[in-house]
Amino acid sequence: MKIIHKILFLVLFSQPIFAQQITVNNTFTNQQLIDGFINGTCTNILNVNFNGHTFSDGMKSWGYFNKAQSNFPFEEGIVLTTGKLSAAPGPSFSILSDGPSSWSGDMDLQNAVNINNTYNASSLIFDFIPTANTIRFDYIFASEQYLINGTQNQCSYTDGFAFILTNVTAGTTPQNLALVPGTNTPVTSSTIRGTGGLCPASNAQYFASYNDINSPIAYNGNTVPMQVETTVIPGNTYRIKIVIADQGNALYDSAVFLRANSFNAEIDLGANKLIANNNALCANQTLTLNATTANATYEWFRNGNLITNQNQATYTVTETGTYKVKITQQNGCISEGEITVEYELFDFEETVSLQVCGVANENTAAFNLNDAMDLITNDPVDSISFYQNNNNGVLSGIINSTIPYNATNGTQVYARIISESGCENVGTINLLINSENITPITQTKCDTDANSSDGFTSFNLTEIAQIIRTENNFTQNHDIDFFLTVQDANNDENTLPNNFTNTIANQQEIYAKVSINGTCVAILKIFLNVVNTESVQQQELSICQGETITLTAASQNNNYVWNTGETTQSIQVSTAGLYTVTYFSIDGCEITQNFNVNISNGPTDVQIITTDFNESNNSITVIVNDEGIFEYSLDGVNYQLSNIFTGLGVGTFTVYIRDLNGCGEKVLSVYILDYPRFITPNADGYNDTWRIPNLTRMDPNAIISIFDRYGKLLYRMRSQFSWDGTFNGKLMPPSDYWFLVNYSNGKELRGHFSLIR
Numbered sequence: 001m002k003i004i005h006k007i008l009f010l011v012l013f014s015q016p017i018f019a020q021q022i023t024v025n026n027t028f029t030n031q032q033l034i035d036g037f038i039n040g041t042c043t044n045i046l047n048v049n050f051n052g053h054t055f056s057d058g059m060k061s062w063g064y065f066n067k068a069q070s071n072f073p074f075e076e077g078i079v080l081t082t083g084k085l086s087a088a089p090g091p092s093f094s095i096l097s098d099g100p101s102s103w104s105g106d107m108d109l110q111n112a113v114n115i116n117n118t119y120n121a122s123s124l125i126f127d128f129i130p131t132a133n134t135i136r137f138d139y140i141f142a143s144e145q146y147l148i149n150g151t152q153n154q155c156s157y158t159d160g161f162a163f164i165l166t167n168v169t170a171g172t173t174p175q176n177l178a179l180v181p182g183t184n185t186p187v188t189s190s191t192i193r194g195t196g197g198l199c200p201a202s203n204a205q206y207f208a209s210y211n212d213i214n215s216p217i218a219y220n221g222n223t224v225p226m227q228v229e230t231t232v233i234p235g236n237t238y239r240i241k242i243v244i245a246d247q248g249n250a251l252y253d254s255a256v257f258l259r260a261n262s263f264n265a266e267i268d269l270g271a272n273k274l275i276a277n278n279n280a281l282c283a284n285q286t287l288t289l290n291a292t293t294a295n296a297t298y299e300w301f302r303n304g305n306l307i308t309n310q311n312q313a314t315y316t317v318t319e320t321g322t323y324k325v326k327i328t329q330q331n332g333c334i335s336e337g338e339i340t341v342e343y344e345l346f347d348f349e350e351t352v353s354l355q356v357c358g359v360a361n362e363n364t365a366a367f368n369l370n371d372a373m374d375l376i377t378n379d380p381v382d383s384i385s386f387y388q389n390n391n392n393g394v395l396s397g398i399i400n401s402t403i404p405y406n407a408t409n410g411t412q413v414y415a416r417i418i419s420e421s422g423c424e425n426v427g428t429i430n431l432l433i434n435s436e437n438i439t440p441i442t443q444t445k446c447d448t449d450a451n452s453s454d455g456f457t458s459f460n461l462t463e464i465a466q467i468i469r470t471e472n473n474f475t476q477n478h479d480i481d482f483f484l485t486v487q488d489a490n491n492d493e494n495t496l497p498n499n500f501t502n503t504i505a506n507q508q509e510i511y512a513k514v515s516i517n518g519t520c521v522a523i524l525k526i527f528l529n530v531v532n533t534e535s536v537q538q539q540e541l542s543i544c545q546g547e548t549i550t551l552t553a554a555s556q557n558n559n560y561v562w563n564t565g566e567t568t569q570s571i572q573v574s575t576a577g578l579y580t581v582t583y584f585s586i587d588g589c590e591i592t593q594n595f596n597v598n599i600s601n602g603p604t605d606v607q608i609i610t611t612d613f614n615e616s617n618n619s620i621t622v623i624v625n626d627e628g629i630f631e632y633s634l635d636g637v638n639y640q641l642s643n644i645f646t647g648l649g650v651g652t653f654t655v656y657i658r659d660l661n662g663c664g665e666k667v668l669s670v671y672i673l674d675y676p677r678f679i680t681p682n683a684d685g686y687n688d689t690w691r692i693p694n695l696t697r698m699d700p701n702a703i704i705s706i707f708d709r710y711g712k713l714l715y716r717m718r719s720q721f722s723w724d725g726t727f728n729g730k731l732m733p734p735s736d737y738w739f740l741v742n743y744s745n746g747k748e749l750r751g752h753f754s755l756i757r
Contacts, residue, residue, distance in 0.1 A: 020070045021089040022216050024079065026063035033064060033078050034126060036260045037137070043263070044129040046237075052080070052122030053103045059086045061099070061122045065257060070216030073140065073225050077260040082120035082159070082246045083253035092211040092218050096144050097251040109243045112162040112176040113186040119250040123243035124258075127168065129235065131293065132327075132335040134268040136229040139163075139178075140208075143254035145189035146221025147198040148210055155199035159254040160188035161244035163228055169236035177228045180206065189254065192223050219255060231268060234293065267291045267327060267337030275421065280342040282423030287317040291325040291337055299326040317341050344421045348377035351428045356490045357513065357520030358409075358435035365433045366404035366486055372415065376427045382418045386429075390414045393426065404487060409433040436522040438472055438514070444529040446589035453532045455505030462498045464526060468512060479515045482526070489513040489523050502528050531589040538594040542629060544663035545601045548574045553581045553593055573597055576627070600628030602664020603657040612673040613751065618648045620670055622655055629660045636667075650674040652694065671698045675739070678754040681725035690753060691722035692741070701744040709736055725755055733757075 034048045052061035063085040066076045070090070079088055083098030105118025145159050163177040178187045180203050185191050193199055194207035208224045211217065232238060244256045269289050273280050281287055291298060292313040300310040301324040317323060324338040352375040358365040369386045388397030395414055399405055405413070411431040418424055443464055447457045465480040482496040483489040489511050502508045508528045514521040536554055543549045552570040553560055560569050563580040573579060576599040582592050605625035611618050622643040624630050631639040633656040650672050658665035671694040679690040695702055702719040714727045714737070725732050734757050741749035
């Protein structure tokens, strides 16, 4: 601080000096304080005003501080407090609550930090006109609210401060610059707080320490040095208000320390271009730095050395270095800007060859293009994509690299590699196929395991490897391995075991890779065929009694052996039974074929079962006790395979039974019985008597007994007779009456009916 430096001697000898403590002074004028805060002549400062509280002893709530012999991070500067300036020096051993409750708060602070009910506000307000495009300054926030002991309700108090910037010229909305880095959260005693205290930690990486008796300041805790930086428009008038206040009550003071000479107006040349930040420049890329300022001259430096003959407002970077510009304006203002530029160190091969072993006798092969990455570069990449065409750097025909890419020998494809810094590089990939003309092998094997018809069996791949060596004059130095896919073969992954059971029923392709001294000679197809030994389905045959049928084995080869002892392809039989023939297929596998022959005599032994007395829901079941396959009908026209007829009423039915092979037919008459549910003996000719129709035809010897409701026998008759509703010539009254049918076979039927007059 220029003015403060001049009177530093007086300060040091006018205040007691305590080791390890800062010193303070409240005798400087506003202009002296602001002059020490501003660095350089590139900012025109106007209307400086400090606001706060002056205590009865003349001590103010703001003023100058100096680190003296302490370890405080800032050499000197301005401090704004919510209590007495003289209480700011350390050590920290008691709570500072110096401000009276009559000392008001600040509405601008409340709006900026989103708090209310503030007390004891101190502020610094000034206008400035920058001639550069960036301003920055450094600060430390300290507070008695950083408690280690106490009660939890004390955690609800939020002492805060704000750096409120307003573009007066543009009339923009004021904005608070004192934010937690990388967020929009205002810095307060609750938004930055360390671990180990009374209250929960928050953004602890920005909290320096909880203080004790060795602290250079008297506050319980403080943040690390923080920096405010923002862009401004040169020539515009800005107003800044730096304000701090207690919240909730006038207790537990806080302070903000502003580092001297830290309010700088600088030229922003942009963010550093660094490999570590993944934004380094790409090879052959340039960066134009622009420091244009009205009425100014320029000097450009690289790594601290003046770049000769470069005095323009812009400079084009073509190599790695730390670049600085020094701008001198006509009013003598000198401002600077600096940027570090690095170039990406991306090492890659522009042309590589990706070679695979091809399948014998095929002119294309499947390539995993991602395998080319290790050939192109070992450096980290952000993304890689592959293309079919490259027309003077314009790539087209994108290739889906998640699946194998089929190509002929010598095909060229192109890779676009994007580095972690976003730099694009293009490489050429030559696709090469290594292969020899080798005849594929077909291996056929009979399915002789426990499940001989499932199409799965075990193959000895060692034997197949020896066949490949023999047929192609390979030696034992030729290594042969087997794989399910060509891709596995090229990657030497998932080698098949020597005893391999096919995974696809009946037929499957696998691949044999032939190598010598680790170099692939060729990949050839192996066709595995599994022949089922019981591949012929059993035949069901029927003939009539006395007939002969010819059984013929499927036409495969010879050497037929029947279970009858015959050895011809066909035999004739006339008796029922299971006939079996074994023979060999053209593949040499034994096949067994079965013929099941049934003899039908026609329907001779037939039993009829009826379900009666169910009104219209009666049924007929036909049981044929003869060999054969039969069908059934009630009209001789419409036949069915089911032997049951349902939904039948009362009456006489003709049942037709015939053999499906035409071996005979039988026709029977069947009676469905039911009894009348009532009798009306009134001589009108309808329902005058009660009887069971068709019972005489079915069982002429059946006896029917009729009882009244009390069990008294009223009448007994044979099935051909009927009852007229009388007893000993006397008319019986209307009521329910019961009957009992005694069949001649000993069975009985009971039921009841109504007599209605």
